[in-house]
Amino acid sequence: MRYAERLEKLATLMRVHGIENFLITRGPNLLYFAGIDGPAALVVSLKLERPVLFVPPLSLHAAEEYAYSGLEINNTGTNARFEVVVAETLSSLDGTLAVDDIDIDTYRLYSALLREREIRQGSSVIWELREVKDEEEIQAIRKACEVADRAMRAAYEVLYPGITENEVKAEVLAEIHRSGGERPAFDVIVASGPRSALPHGPLQRGGMRDRALARGDVVLIDLGAVVEGYHSDITRTFALGKVGEEFETAYRYVLAAKEAAEQYIKPDTHCSYPDSVARRKLEEARLDQHFMHSLGHGVGLEI
Structure with a gap:
């Protein structure tokens, strides 16, 4: 560096x-x-x-x-x-x-x-x-993203009814290390069924027990990896079999909001503007009231 x-x-x-x-x-x-x-x-x-x-x-x-x-x-x-x-x-x-x-x-x-x-x-x-990364930092972040992508793929491949959230999490952690990551960027989140509605997953330290996945579950996985001290952070949502129409509608609108916001991720754009674009898109389906998180955050030596 x-x-x-x-x-x-x-x-x-x-x-x-x-x-x-x-x-x-x-x-x-x-x-x-x-x-x-x-x-x-x-x-x-x-x-x-x-x-x-x-x-x-x-x-x-x-x-x-x-x-x-x-x-x-x-x-x-x-x-x-x-x-x-x-x-x-x-x-x-x-x-x-x-x-x-x-x-x-x-x-x-x-x-x-x-x-x-x-x-x-x-x-x-x-x-x-x-806040402004040099080329070496960008390359380290890209490597961290590649490791995270492989860890997410590994998680996807073991999603089946009966496996527990902690077992999926263990697979994620193993793949991060197999793929050259130094450590997870934060505590890996695997939240299934009703728990997938929790923005940062279940607070297991607060006494919530592990949960086995069931057919029809929505599964949210939030993970990141650290490479050369630099962090990545990705979140994906999976459906374990057939899910309801309400979820499919919400999923499509969230995807559309993300894609609309991405058009404004470029130099000289205030961070608040892509956030407002995403919120306006969600308003069309009256989902904006459920958007409790901000659109994004910085990545680098910290998450």
């Missing part, structure tokens, strides 16, 4: 926004700029010759092998808390300090360690870079 180019673009945006020092701790952002997703912290400063990657001892060898070679790697050791070591470097760097997303406890800790120094929220600067 083009880590040097990304860091240079970040430095340019830091100058534009009046940021002299940037502390990056979120896993996806670390992966984007440093090539590893933590536990670690990356300090990018206009005052330093190279960015500094702070890692605990357990992550040192992984960082030395996999992190971008243009970084200075700092082993924080075991004698002091990780954040204390990072703060010591930050305290030596004058000027404005921005951070990516950190929880309130971490913010308070750094604020105390840096003696109430002003800490700015800088996530929007990073999102400005990450």
